[in-house]
Amino acid sequence: MKKQTRPQSILFGVSMVMFFCMIVLSSTSVKAKMPPADAVSVGSSVCLDCHEDVGNDFAKTMHGTLLSKASENSCESCHGPGSAHVENQDPAMIINPAKQDQFDGKSTCLNCHNTDNFSNWAMTDHNAADMNCSSCHSIHSEYEAMTTGKINNLCTECHLDVKAAAFMPSHHPLKEGNMSCLDCHDPHGGQATFAHESSTRELCFSCHPEKEGPFIFEHAPVNEDCMLCHSPHGTVADNLLTQTEPALCLNCHAMHFHAAVEGWDGDFENPQAPERAGTTTVDGWKIGILTKCTQCHTEIHGSDMPSQTISTSGNALTR
Ligand code: HEC
Numbered sequence: 001m002k003k004q005t006r007p008q009s010i011l012f013g014v015s016m017v018m019f020f021c022m023i024v025l026s027s028t029s030v031k032a033k034m035p036p037a038d039a040v041s042v043g044s045s046v047c048l049d050c051h052e053d054v055g056n057d058f059a060k061t062m063h064g065t066l067l068s069k070a071s072e073n074s075c076e077s078c079h080g081p082g083s084a085h086v087e088n089q090d091p092a093m094i095i096n097p098a099k100q101d102q103f104d105g106k107s108t109c110l111n112c113h114n115t116d117n118f119s120n121w122a123m124t125d126h127n128a129a130d131m132n133c134s135s136c137h138s139i140h141s142e143y144e145a146m147t148t149g150k151i152n153n154l155c156t157e158c159h160l161d162v163k164a165a166a167f168m169p170s171h172h173p174l175k176e177g178n179m180s181c182l183d184c185h186d187p188h189g190g191q192a193t194f195a196h197e198s199s200t201r202e203l204c205f206s207c208h209p210e211k212e213g214p215f216i217f218e219h220a221p222v223n224e225d226c227m228l229c230h231s232p233h234g235t236v237a238d239n240l241l242t243q244t245e246p247a248l249c250l251n252c253h254a255m256h257f258h259a260a261v262e263g264w265d266g267d268f269e270n271p272q273a274p275e276r277a278g279t280t281t282v283d284g285w286k287i288g289i290l291t292k293c294t295q296c297h298t299e300i301h302g303s304d305m306p307s308q309t310i311s312t313s314g315n316a317l318t319r
Pocket residue numbers: 042043044046047048049050051075076079081082083085086089090091092094095096099
């Protein structure tokens with residue numbers, strides 16, 4: 001009996017040792033990021049004894065100016081009570097907000113910046129990518145006003161595809177510095193969609209209100225989503241269109257009447273309007289109709305004027 005239980009008890013013993021090791025390791029790694037519970041504040045001047053450079057830079061920031069006026073412990077308002085760290089000079093005994101999850105309810109930054117701005121952060125891709133306030137804000141750098149150009153540079157450091165798109169022939173004026181990513185996106189995730197408005201259509205209407213209608217003669221895809229035809233950051237085709245015409249339209253429509261009909265080669269006469277007489281080719285109809293649909297269907301986003309139609313519907317969006 002004893003011989004049989006032995007291997008099991010060794011296994012049991014080994015696994016218990018591993019179990020306790022894990023507990024010890026995990027508890028020390030949790031504690032490692034925090035000052036010990038009995039640590040107290042020592043005041044900023046003590047910090048500057050060893051971190052003079054950091055302190056000099058910090059004095060030029062907005063936090064440096066405001067927080068040092070408010071308290072003698074301004075460093076510790078973000079780094080937590082520093083007595084143990086000062087004694088041991090152990091970086092593990094002081095909070096580094098850049099290494100801390102700011103959105104787990106124990107945040108340093110959100111202690112002071114606890115606004116609704118961040119309420120949907122948890123649903124953003126930035127959160128999923130384990131980003132933090134420090135991914136975008138540099139606390140110890142000299143304060144610089146966030147101009148549109150700087151914001152665009154910050155965002156496109158990571159979003160190179162968007163930067164590339166903004167250089168395409170048709171683009172929103174981002175690279176010109178007349179617009180910033182924040183005109184359409186909220187860096188703090190105020191909306192789950194990550195834009196200021198709850199849908200992309202509403203976002204577009206905030207600057208292009210004439211497209212909203214309501215129109216008597218509507219174009220169904222415009223009512224659904226502008227992104228069915230447009231791409232927001234930049235495109236090769238004109239007017240931020242995902243494709244050039246007629247390919248764009250032919251995704252959803254068949255080419256119509258004349259376009260499929262062969263013409264003829266040669267001259268034609270026009271008795272009513274002799275000045276409009278001309279020469280045509282076999283492909284004349286196709287060229288006329290399959291080049292740019294919006295040459296005739298000018299009111300592509302909707303219209304209040306009935307079109308001249310063969311049928312009685314009047315909704316051909318031609319005027
Ligand atoms: C006696 C010298 C000394 C004093 C005083 C001191 N520190 Fe440090 N601090 C250090 C050393 C040494 C390091 C480790 C530097 C390294 O690893 O490069 C450090 C690292 C840090 C770090 C980086 C931690 C990390 O996780 O990377 C922070 C933040 C910090 N100190 C803040 C403070 C604050 C706030 C105070 C005042 C409460 C303070 N220090 C006072 C010596 C000191």
